[in-house]
Amino acid sequence: MHKYLLSIALLAACTQANAQAPVPAVDVQHYTFSITLNDQDDVIKGEADVRLSLCRDVSSITLDLDGKAADDKGMQVLTVTEGKKKLSFTHADDKLIINTAAKSGTNHTYRVTYGGIPADGLIISKNKYGDRTFFGDNWLHRAQKWLPCVDDVADKAGVDFIVTAPAHYSVVANGLKLSEKQNGSNKATHWHEDVPVSTKVMVIGVADFAISTPEFVNTIPVNAYTFKQDKSNGFKAYSCAPEILNFYSQQIGPYAYKKLANVQSKTIFGGMENASNIFYYENSVNDKAIEALVAHEVAHQWFGDAATESDVTDVWLSEGFATYFTHYYHEHKYGIDSLKKRMLIDRAGIFAFEMERMTPVVDKTKEKADITLLNTNSYQKASWVLYMLRHKLGDDKFIKGIRTYYSTYKNGNATTNNFRTIMEKAGGQNLEQFFKQWLYTAGHPKLRISYETDKTNHGVHLHIEQLQKEVYQLSVDIKMGSTNFTANMKDRVLDLNIAAPTEAGELVVDPNFKLLAEYEVLKK
Incomplete structure (x- = not known):
């Protein structure tokens, strides 16, 4: 999204939000995060320019940012300004409240100067070789651990990261690298992403990387960032990414971003689908099944990153889609028997999971920050729902619906009902009962x-x-x-x-x- 002055586009964005949920006060347009890192301690220094529009009149602006805890970890806000004007604020209960009134439809840029030791979100540690690394890991609601932001999947914005760090490090982040400037013993690296993305997939990676020569898929550069000791294995492990990117581009629609970096990292997950720079776990470079993991995370660039769920309880629109399209890619490359084998393995897992926990795929009873929403339901069972929907509609109507869904909600947000409406139109049939029994009902026949x-x-x-x-x-x-x-x-x-x-x-x-x-x- 771009900055508009009382524009039709801004009013439309606010109206759309109102159709899905209560209208939020703040619609962030763009973040610029200037982050300074060092090798002496884990303290970061930050300066965040938050450009936003107002969807209603407010007496204050609220951003998410964790404060300092008893262990002295967390962020401390030093100043907040708008232009040259210094603003008063309160920072408590992990909320930064800026005491300034603003009118609906107006645009503002607030600069937050802050610092501290991240308790989470930005993982500062050592890799398996003992080398110091810095990796963002924001899913879910963990961006606020180190970035002042609206930490909600439905609030998408462009982002710049300007990272100043000791010069021996390389930096990767969302978007394209605009510049890299040496300043004494430090180096400032500027990455820019103008496509709106959720805070859950805005990250930086800082390490002594080996960086592969990019391979181009159409005009999209695809390459690998690995620890230097894993250069040979890592470049080979991630080399399947261009083929996968090309397949999804042909089947689903144009890739939303301007590059794809595959990064060996310290993520707490097996893989994390950060927009345009996927983070994989440390030993992924030696994983014999790495192609399936890459296929899953690359699929997320379409589903979860570009077309994003409006609420985390609809996370199946992200994880279920990535799981199914991994199988779909394997069907394309290895044949129908490969697909059936993978679906049978998943089916057995679903039945086993339901012996322990009986909940629906779209589980509205869970708290939004509850990581237990990432389970067999949202991955494998949701994938089976798409697989059955494909058989119900037929291949042509199914893929037509998928392409329409993606093109409609690319760089935006969607609900399960939004998806159902599009698939009903593509398939020419009512799918209310199908969605009710497979997504909103626990168990199976x-x-x-x-x-x-x-x-x-x-x-x-x-x-x-x-x-x-x-x-x-x-x-x-x-x-x-x-x-x-x-x-x-x-x-x-x-x-x-x-x-x-x-x-x-x-x-x-x-x-x-x-x-x-x-x-x-x-x-x-």
Whole structure:
């Protein structure tokens, strides 16, 4: 987003927010974070220029920023200014409240000067070789641990990072590098991202990196940043990224950013999909299954980064999509059997997870900052929902819907209902029940299928019963010998007769693995 003076675009942004949730007061347009790091201690010095617009009249401006704790970690605000005007503020309960009135539709830039030792968010530590490193790790609501910001997935903005650090370090951040200037023993590196992104994926990485020569996908440079000791393995491990980027660009739509860096890091996750610079765990460079991890994180650049969930309870729009499109990429590269194998492994994991925890994919009961939302539901079960939706709509309508969803919400935010509306239009059918039973209902169908041969006409009689509490509307494929049949269930029980197979054989339920269900088959 760009800065507008009482513009139609700003009013539209505020109106759109109102359609999804109560209108926030602040709509951040751009951040410029100037961060100074050193090798003597873990204290950072920061200066943040926060350019924002107001969606309603306010008597004060509130930003998220953790204060100092008992262990002396946290941030301390020194000054807040607007232009040359010094503003009063309070900093308590992890909120920075700037005491200044502002009118709806007006634009302001506030400069926050601050410093301290980050308790989290910016991880200052040593890598496996004992070398000092600095890595942003902001998911979820952890940007505020070291950056004054609106730390909400729905508030997206452009970002500049100007990092001053000892000259032996290299710096990577969102966007493109604009400059790198030596100043005595220090070096200032300036990265600029004008595409709006959420704070959860705004980061810096600072280490003694080895940096590969970029390979271009169309005009997008793709390269690797690894620890120098892992240069050979790391460059090879991340070399699959260009092929993956090209595949998703062709299948889904244009890549939203101007570069893709694949970075060996100290993230607490296996991989973190920071916009245009993905962070992978330290030993990823030796991971034999690295291609799947890269495919997952690159898919996030479309789903989660560019098209972002409006609320964290819709995180399946990020993690489920990245999981499914990893499988989709493997299907493209290795064939349909690879896809089926991966879906079967995920299905077993889903059933095991539901033995321990019975909650829906879209779980509105959890707190927004609860990391337990990252679970088998939001990854594997959500992926299965997309897989079943693909079979329900057919390949052409499914991918048409996916492309429309991405182009509609690229660089914006979407809800589950937004996605459903687009897929209904693309598929030409009502999907309310499909979404209700698979995303908003806990558990999965459990079917008991009994069958016997009808001695009168030599056909087969089937009795199918749903055993779970909720009644699903579903289609289950059945194969018996050379006969293939689809049973469409709308009620708890279905009785039907099928013609006798021309070739005998046992009854096989869901032979192509299209349905997330358990089956009990009984022959009378």
